[in-house]
Amino acid sequence: MALSLGAYSPPLICKATAANNHSHRHVHDVAYIRRAVEIADKSAGFTSPHPNFGCVIATRSGDVAGEGYQYAQGTKPAEIQAVEAAGEHCRGATAYLNMEPGDCHGDHTAVSALVQAGIKRVVVGIRHPLQHLRGNSIRALRSQGLHVEVLGEDMQSKIVEEARKSCLLVNLPLIHRATSRVPFSVLKYAMTLDGKIAASSGHAAWISSKMSRNRVFELRGRSDAIIVGGNTVRRDNPRLTARHGGGHMPIRIVMTQTLDLPEEANIWDMSEVSTIVVTQRGARRSFQKLLASKGVEVVEFDILNPREVMEYFHDRGYLSILWECGGTLAASAISSGVIHKVFAFVAPKIIGGKYAPSPVGELGMVEMSQALDLIDVCYEQVGPDMLISGFLQPIPDLTPIIPSEDETFAIDPTVTPYESSIIFFYKTWDPYGAFSNFSPHPIQMPDDNGKYATWPSVEHYYQANKFVGVNDPVARNCIEKIKSAKSPEEAARMGRSIQRGQPTLVRSDWDSVKIDVMYRALKCKFSIYPHLNYLLLSTAGSVLVEASPHDLFWGGGREGEGLNYLGRLLMQLRSEFLGESSTSSENTCLAL
Numbered sequence: 001m002a003l004s005l006g007a008y009s010p011p012l013i014c015k016a017t018a019a020n021n022h023s024h025r026h027v028h029d030v031a032y033i034r035r036a037v038e039i040a041d042k043s044a045g046f047t048s049p050h051p052n053f054g055c056v057i058a059t060r061s062g063d064v065a066g067e068g069y070q071y072a073q074g075t076k077p078a079e080i081q082a083v084e085a086a087g088e089h090c091r092g093a094t095a096y097l098n099m100e101p102g103d104c105h106g107d108h109t110a111v112s113a114l115v116q117a118g119i120k121r122v123v124v125g126i127r128h129p130l131q132h133l134r135g136n137s138i139r140a141l142r143s144q145g146l147h148v149e150v151l152g153e154d155m156q157s158k159i160v161e162e163a164r165k166s167c168l169l170v171n172l173p174l175i176h177r178a179t180s181r182v183p184f185s186v187l188k189y190a191m192t193l194d195g196k197i198a199a200s201s202g203h204a205a206w207i208s209s210k211m212s213r214n215r216v217f218e219l220r221g222r223s224d225a226i227i228v229g230g231n232t233v234r235r236d237n238p239r240l241t242a243r244h245g246g247g248h249m250p251i252r253i254v255m256t257q258t259l260d261l262p263e264e265a266n267i268w269d270m271s272e273v274s275t276i277v278v279t280q281r282g283a284r285r286s287f288q289k290l291l292a293s294k295g296v297e298v299v300e301f302d303i304l305n306p307r308e309v310m311e312y313f314h315d316r317g318y319l320s321i322l323w324e325c326g327g328t329l330a331a332s333a334i335s336s337g338v339i340h341k342v343f344a345f346v347a348p349k350i351i352g353g354k355y356a357p358s359p360v361g362e363l364g365m366v367e368m369s370q371a372l373d374l375i376d377v378c379y380e381q382v383g384p385d386m387l388i389s390g391f392l393q394p395i396p397d398l399t400p401i402i403p404s405e406d407e408t409f410a411i412d413p414t415v416t417p418y419e420s421s422i423i424f425f426y427k428t429w430d431p432y433g434a435f436s437n438f439s440p441h442p443i444q445m446p447d448d449n450g451k452y453a454t455w456p457s458v459e460h461y462y463q464a465n466k467f468v469g470v471n472d473p474v475a476r477n478c479i480e481k482i483k484s485a486k487s488p489e490e491a492a493r494m495g496r497s498i499q500r501g502q503p504t505l506v507r508s509d510w511d512s513v514k515i516d517v518m519y520r521a522l523k524c525k526f527s528i529y530p531h532l533n534y535l536l537l538s539t540a541g542s543v544l545v546e547a548s549p550h551d552l553f554w555g556g557g558r559e560g561e562g563l564n565y566l567g568r569l570l571m572q573l574r575s576e577f578l579g580e581s582s583t584s585s586e587n588t589c590l591a592l
């Protein structure tokens with residue numbers, strides 16, 4: 001049954017001229033695209049930031065027949081959900097997508113779903129921002145005879161431009177990933193009406209109201225990580241958790257040169273979420289050991305500055321960072337050009353104090369004409385406070401397309417192709433993302449009794465296996481819960497937190513069997529999906545490395561110090577598929 005557009009109904013249309021018809025169609029299209037944007041954002045706070053896709057299917061008579069949004073990386077594409085919801089109503093209908101589908105895994109699942117369902121026309125908000133995916137799905141849809149229109153390219157008007165902007169905004173972190181080497185960063189602070197972020201004593205709890213602080217929890221939930229400076233840890237002893245009622249918890253990062261931090265602090269409590277300390281190489285080695293004993297990861301930098309640190313977290317796959325530091329680090333981050341957006345909560349209070357700190361320290365500016373102007377400023381009252389937000393940098397321009405390596409050689413044959421013998425993979429949306437255990441490829445695996453069950457991803461299967469064979473109903477319950485986790489990310493979160501919090505539930509032989517468990521899961525995945533098998537074989541001759549800088553067992557580590565067992569297993573499988581060695585998993589482990 002087709003649903004009425006309801007709250008998203010475009011304005012009523014009266015009789016019109018041909019030109020008017022054109023712009024009226026834009027009104028409809030824009031309303032549906034805006035709805036796709038709205039639903040694309042629905043997983044915010046529940047899952048870590050990821051490319052946000054929404055899809056709305058509208059029938060020829062203008063009713064919404066189906067909708068869907070992608071919940072997390074490795075979950076069902078928005079287009080498939082919308083097609084399933086719309087059923088027969090897809091025939092001849094239009095699909096509205098806020099962003100071109102990202103065919104990260106070479107299987108064109110979203111495109112096939114739209115084609116097979118009988119969709120006639122597709123309106124796309126923006127092309128996929130990532131170079132290796134950009135334009136692929138649009139080309140594929142057109143080659144299948146669908147009429148595809150892209151906002152700003154095939155349709156132009158003021159309202160189209162505004163809708164396009166909303167498509168850019170809902171995926172801004174991804175757009176930054178595509179255009180720069182640092183994650184999208186938001187600086188947030190709370191200040192009194194006289195511009196102080198604490199009293200002269202350093203006391204700051206609280207400046208903003210409870211309502212404003214709840215908004216901050218939401219902002220935290222939308223981020224991969226929250227960063228503060230050493231002084232904020234010493235002064236405030238913050239928890240920096242997202243008490244927003246969502247599932248996603250950002251990692252906490254402390255940036256400190258001296259590593260002169262308290263031995264006991266809320267931020268070292270790793271029961272809910274982990275903390276990473278970034279510091280100067282060689283700083284207080286004994287304290288580093290103490291932190292390591294608490295499970296805190298310490299990352300040393302030769303040059304500790306906001307840009308180096310952000311580039312590191314970009315490489316670690318982070319899309320979005322929230323800065324909740326004081327003015328000293330905030331000034332350094334702004335000067336380094338890594339802050340993109342500001343959220344300032346202004347409380348109607350005056351605290352005074354000649355030495356009370358302010359939100360941004362020394363920027364070296366001497367004339368007001370040098371002040372940084374915010375762009376697209378918004379004012380919103382939150383309880384008694386005023387929230388002022390705006391951008392410090394414009395939305396990156398996606399128009400000038402940087403030529404791909406192949407294109408470069410075509411443009412300039414004198415450029416020698418870079419002979420790459422190492423293939424790095426990590427996030428599902430990056431090149432070779434299908435090698436990630438978070439990729440959306442269900443597998444069928446036998447249980448102890450030889451009965452086959454379907455697992456939504458390799459990650460689900462691997463995490464659940466930690467608790468297999470343990471004679472405890474709680475462990476059995478954990479397996480079922482992990483199996484039905486809504487995303488690979490949630491499966492990983494559950495598996496890791498149960499392993500950490502209730503180690504007695506983990507099977508005693510886990511360390512000795514985990515490689516074999518992973519091997520069997522990967523073997524199934526790369527056997528049952530021909531295109532994945534093809535992709536794996538196409539890498540023959542290259543070293544495969546999971547580019548996880550923090551997982552030193554499955555990943556390659558930051559400086560190649562990781563054991564890269566995931567990469568090794570994939571290479572082992574590749575050579576088995578090529579018939580170069582035996583297929584025994586025991587041999588796999590021996591060969592590693």
Ligand SMILES: NC(=O)C1=CN([C@@H]2O[C@H](COP(=O)(O)OP(=O)(O)OC[C@H]3O[C@@H](n4cnc5c(N)ncnc54)[C@H](OP(=O)(O)O)[C@@H]3O)[C@@H](O)[C@H]2O)C=CC1
Pocket residue numbers: 188189190191196197198201202203204207228229230231232233235236255256257258259260304305306324325326327328329330332357
């Ligand atoms: N109201 C609000 O929104 C907030 C208020 N506050 C308040 O602010 C005060 C603390 O402010 P502030 O001292 O500015 O705290 P910061 O959070 O800015 O911490 C500064 C510290 O960051 C570390 N750091 C590491 N690298 C750099 C770098 N490249 N540049 C600058 N700093 C670096 C240093 O730590 P180290 O010394 O360990 O080497 C430095 O001392 C407290 O009173 C706190 O309550 C703090 C956050 C938000």
Ligand SMILES: Nc1c(N[C@@H]2O[C@H](COP(=O)(O)O)[C@@H](O)[C@H]2O)[nH]c(=O)[nH]c1=O
Pocket residue numbers: 189190204205206207208212213216228232236237238239240241324325345
């Ligand atoms: N004082 C102040 C803020 N301060 C920020 O919040 C941190 C404390 O977080 P938590 O321990 O998780 O509650 C603190 O260290 C600083 O970064 N934030 C605000 O929204 N409003 C406020 O008035």
